[in-house]
Amino acid sequence: xxxxxxxxxxxxxxxxxxxxxxxxxxxxxxxxxxxxxxxALEAMPLEQRVGTWLTLEKEQQIAALTYMRVDARSNIFKQxxxxxxxxxxxxxxxxxxxxxxDELPDAIYQYACSRLDQSEKRWLDQALTYDDEQxxxxxxxxxxxxxKNAKVxxxxxxxxxxxxDAEYQEALFVVDRTGRYVGLLQGIRLLGQPNHMPVxxxxxxxxxxxxxxxELDQGSDLVARSGYxxxxxVDSEGKLLGRLSIGEALENVRRSLEGQFMHTAGLDEEExxxxxxINSAKRRAxxxxxxxxxxxxxxxxxxxxxxxxxxxxxxxxLMPIVASMGGIAGSQTLTLxxxxxxLGQITPQTYWTLMRKELGVGAINGVLWALVIAGIxxxxxxxxxxxTVISLAIVINICVAAFSGVxxxxxxxxxxxxxxxxxxxxxxxxxxxxxxxxFLGLGSLxxx
Amino acid sequence: xxxxxxxxxxxxxxxxxxxxxxxxxxxxxxxxxxxxxxxALEAMPLEQRVGTWLTLEKEQQIAALTYMRVDARSNIFKQxxxxxxxxxxxxxxxxxxxxxxDELPDAIYQYACSRLDQSEKRWLDQALTYDDEQxxxxxxxxxxxxxKNAKVxxxxxxxxxxxxDAEYQEALFVVDRTGRYVGLLQGIRLLGQPNHMPVxxxxxxxxxxxxxxxELDQGSDLVARSGYxxxxxVDSEGKLLGRLSIGEALENVRRSLEGQFMHTAGLDEEExxxxxxINSAKRRAxxxxxxxxxxxxxxxxxxxxxxxxxxxxxxxxLMPIVASMGGIAGSQTLTLxxxxxxLGQITPQTYWTLMRKELGVGAINGVLWALVIAGIxxxxxxxxxxxTVISLAIVINICVAAFSGVxxxxxxxxxxxxxxxxxxxxxxxxxxxxxxxxFLGLGSLxxx
Numbered sequence: 001x002x003x004x005x006x007x008x009x010x011x012x013x014x015x016x017x018x019x020x021x022x023x024x025x026x027x028x029x030x031x032x033x034x035x036x037x038x039x040a041l042e043a044m045p046l047e048q049r050v051g052t053w054l055t056l057e058k059e060q061q062i063a064a065l066t067y068m069r070v071d072a073r074s075n076i077f078k079q080x081x082x083x084x085x086x087x088x089x090x091x092x093x094x095x096x097x098x099x100x101x102d103e104l105p106d107a108i109y110q111y112a113c114s115r116l117d118q119s120e121k122r123w124l125d126q127a128l129t130y131d132d133e134q135x136x137x138x139x140x141x142x143x144x145x146x147x148k149n150a151k152v153x154x155x156x157x158x159x160x161x162x163x164x165d166a167e168y169q170e171a172l173f174v175v176d177r178t179g180r181y182v183g184l185l186q187g188i189r190l191l192g193q194p195n196h197m198p199v200x201x202x203x204x205x206x207x208x209x210x211x212x213x214x215e216l217d218q219g220s221d222l223v224a225r226s227g228y229x230x231x232x233x234v235d236s237e238g239k240l241l242g243r244l245s246i247g248e249a250l251e252n253v254r255r256s257l258e259g260q261f262m263h264t265a266g267l268d269e270e271e272x273x274x275x276x277x278i279n280s281a282k283r284r285a286x287x288x289x290x291x292x293x294x295x296x297x298x299x300x301x302x303x304x305x306x307x308x309x310x311x312x313x314x315x316x317x318l319m320p321i322v323a324s325m326g327g328i329a330g331s332q333t334l335t336l337x338x339x340x341x342x343l344g345q346i347t348p349q350t351y352w353t354l355m356r357k358e359l360g361v362g363a364i365n366g367v368l369w370a371l372v373i374a375g376i377x378x379x380x381x382x383x384x385x386x387x388t389v390i391s392l393a394i395v396i397n398i399c400v401a402a403f404s405g406v407x408x409x410x411x412x413x414x415x416x417x418x419x420x421x422x423x424x425x426x427x428x429x430x431x432x433x434x435x436x437x438x439f440l441g442l443g444s445l446x447x448x
Numbered sequence: 449x450x451x452x453x454x455x456x457x458x459x460x461x462x463x464x465x466x467x468x469x470x471x472x473x474x475x476x477x478x479x480x481x482x483x484x485x486x487x488a489l490e491a492m493p494l495e496q497r498v499g500t501w502l503t504l505e506k507e508q509q510i511a512a513l514t515y516m517r518v519d520a521r522s523n524i525f526k527q528x529x530x531x532x533x534x535x536x537x538x539x540x541x542x543x544x545x546x547x548x549x550d551e552l553p554d555a556i557y558q559y560a561c562s563r564l565d566q567s568e569k570r571w572l573d574q575a576l577t578y579d580d581e582q583x584x585x586x587x588x589x590x591x592x593x594x595x596k597n598a599k600v601x602x603x604x605x606x607x608x609x610x611x612x613d614a615e616y617q618e619a620l621f622v623v624d625r626t627g628r629y630v631g632l633l634q635g636i637r638l639l640g641q642p643n644h645m646p647v648x649x650x651x652x653x654x655x656x657x658x659x660x661x662x663e664l665d666q667g668s669d670l671v672a673r674s675g676y677x678x679x680x681x682v683d684s685e686g687k688l689l690g691r692l693s694i695g696e697a698l699e700n701v702r703r704s705l706e707g708q709f710m711h712t713a714g715l716d717e718e719e720x721x722x723x724x725x726i727n728s729a730k731r732r733a734x735x736x737x738x739x740x741x742x743x744x745x746x747x748x749x750x751x752x753x754x755x756x757x758x759x760x761x762x763x764x765x766l767m768p769i770v771a772s773m774g775g776i777a778g779s780q781t782l783t784l785x786x787x788x789x790x791l792g793q794i795t796p797q798t799y800w801t802l803m804r805k806e807l808g809v810g811a812i813n814g815v816l817w818a819l820v821i822a823g824i825x826x827x828x829x830x831x832x833x834x835x836t837v838i839s840l841a842i843v844i845n846i847c848v849a850a851f852s853g854v855x856x857x858x859x860x861x862x863x864x865x866x867x868x869x870x871x872x873x874x875x876x877x878x879x880x881x882x883x884x885x886x887f888l889g890l891g892s893l894x895x896x
Binding site for chain 2: 007009010013014017033035036039042043044045155156157159160162164165167168169170186187188190191192204206221224225227229246247249250253254257258260261262264265266267271273274275277278280281284285287288289291292294295296298299302303306309310313314316317318319320321323324325328329331332334335336338339340343344345346347348349350353354357360361364365368369372373376428432436
């Protein structure tokens with residue numbers, strides 16, 4: 001029985017800083033899975049990352065790269081000499097090449113292609129007919145394939161060749177003479193079956209199939225729900241392209257949800273923790289610029305009421321409360337709706353039910369907090385008109401926020417714009433502008 | 449070959465609204481996996497959800513419930529009569545009971561317990577020694593178990609009993625006489641092996657083990673990285689509690705990342721899209737209240753400078769720009785750090801490297817946007833002192849934001865507070881207060 005040792009990133013990172021620990025580090029890395037190595041490398045600053053990566057054996061180097069985030073990987077490539085890159089890709093597996101090709105310099109990619117054999121080239125061409133969000137692109141070629149006419153003994157021979165570290169290879173795929181997928185066969189179904197029986201007898205008729213042009217998210221969901229540890233990926237003619245395993249499905253689900261989280265701050269899920277400062281600054285600048293536009297829009301709204309503000313400076317003091325409460329209430333609705341959209345759980349049929357519910361929640365919380373804010377404002381400024389004005393503005397803004405929190409993401413989704421990325425900027429613009437306008441407008445009406 | 453039919457939630461939800469489609473809907477549901485049914489039920493308003501759920505057979509009813517979000521499930525329970533609940537749990541499986549027990553009314557839970565047999569009761573007690581974030585609680589008892597002395601033929605017999613819809617049961621677990629876990633045995637390793645060989649010969653020595661007191665996230669990671677479709681879960685004495693499958697691991701990863709996303713808006717990952725208005729309002733009110741405190745803190749900061757604002761009303765107009773740019777820059781750093789913390793990729797060794805990098809990014813973007821804002825401000829108000837004041841405030845606030853974006857989540861993590869939940873409220877409080885203070889303070893210095 002093997003003791004399970006949870007991955008100790010902290011220890012590995014510490015060792016990577018210490019030149020006396022190089023050997024010890026190499027030993028530790030040797031015991032890790034490539035995805036664990038990738039994970040540890042991402043947690044290191046560039047210098048240590050490249051240094052540690054270079055100590056790996058070539059096979060591990062490639063495997064680790066394929067598991068790393070695109071940015072983290074590309075930051076390693078940038079540190080390598082052309083000769084090092086050539087050596088790296090000399091005997092690269094076609095599946096790994098497909099994974100890495102977008103970040104490889106063009107000349108290196110060409111070189112790697114020139115080293116592939118005929119069948120690998122065919123695989124590569126096949127993969128490249130799909131874009132990088134489709135299952136066909138990433139179909140794993142490391143599959144057990146058997147002909148339709150094969151017998152149980154052939155299948156057994158195939159399974160027996162599996163090495164100890166084969167992952168999710170508990171099933172093989174049966175194809176006809178033209179390479180068309182016939183069915184999936186789980187190894188355990190053959191236990192105790194006579195050698196001479198045809199394998200087609202044991203094919204699992206229930207196993208679904210992943211189409212090559214399916215979105216990666218959709219294909220991953222299909223694998224996850226199927227209960228099989230891998231499914232066949234086929235092209236439009238039904239030919240077997242490879243397989244999509246539950247391990248990759250899990251990785252895709254993770255990336256996709258991490259993306260949703262990172263996009264809320266205008267970041268990419270591939271963002272490297274230790275990216276060079278100038279690269280990070282460049283990428284984030286855009287987001288700040290977009291935000292600046294909306295901030296000026298809010299400022300312009302306030303500017304419309306300069307005269308009012310000059311006379312009732314309390315309004316300037318209280319302004320941020322109206323905007324902020326609207327922003328928070330709106331982002332609660334927005335977040336709920338974005339999750340719902342991502343899961344496909346928001347349908348035309350229920351759109352208005354949802355809208356009514358969110359408006360109801362907004363109305364209740366709007367009135368509740370408007371009363372509280374009115375009370376505090378009265379205590380602070382001793383003016384019941386200001387208290388009334390702010391409470392009205394709060395109710396208006398929270399209701400508008402609830403409405404926008406439903407409308408904006410649904411509309412963005414229809415326009416094929418990622419609501420996680422743009423939703424909150426648009427929402428805060430709305431709640432800022434409406435909030436300031438309602439508050440200062442009502443203020444001008446009642447207080448001047 | 450089965451045509452794969454991606455789950456059409458929209459169609460199912462539409463049917464649930466139409467009383468003439470009841471039969472057709474039942475047929476469609478019958479072809480779905482319980483997790484797909486659960487998924488579709490979550491996408492329905494309460495009335496349709498309960499109505500549709502009631503048309504299911506009892507086994508499907510329970511299975512669907514176990515896959516549903518806690519809130520969505522509990523909203524079904526609330527609609528049921530005591531008699532219906534009794535009937536539901538009458539013959540409930542112990543694994544399902546463990547999943548549902550927190551939402552079941554106490555009397556119903558007691559009744560369900562009284563119906564369990566001896567061994568099931570033992571399982572339940574065992575599970576309840578772990579809390580609801582630990583792997584031991586959810587160890588799946590649906591496992592193939594074999595004694596250490598068993599032969600290949602016994603294993604084959606066990607595998608042959610598996611039904612078509614057994615999920616991730618490609619391996620069995622070998623235990624000694626006292627129930628202590630000895631090892632994992634993959635079915636395919638037995639192919640072509642003589643019947644009389646002892647199974648222990650084929651045990652996979654590499655398979656890691658999940659400890660019962662491991663956090664669910666940690667255990668799920670272990671399963672995902674192991675490459676096995678299920679691992680054994682053992683108690684502190686090494687006794688086999690059950691298994692954790694890759695399917696459940698994927699589900700846990702998904703829930704955990706969804707949680708991270710939902711927490712940024714103060715929502716729970718279990719939040720039901722169609723929760724009753726009053727429940728939702730209550731839950732969200734707390735978050736709005738916390739935000740209100742911080743908003744009043746910002747307002748109080750502004751209040752310190754009432755005299756200045758009265759004289760230079762342009763400051764009131766421009767205030768939100770300073771606060772907003774700081775908030776956005778800070779949330780970018782915060783989001784990156786929260787992801788890093790969640791993945792365990794931020795270590796003491798690299799903390800200062802990271803801080804330097806984020807401050808560098810902040811300084812570059814601070815200066816860049818300060819210049820842009822100074823230009824626009826000058827064009828707008830024709831006053832270069834105001835332009836200087838706002839640009840200084842922007843630089844200060846964006847640098848403070850970068851600093852806080854690193855410090856706050858790391859500190860929260862140390863205090864065992866979820867940074868995804870509280871990070872952004874604390875961060876915006878800091879950027880609001882510092883932003884207003886810097887801007888209005890500098891304004892008072894230079895403009896009065």
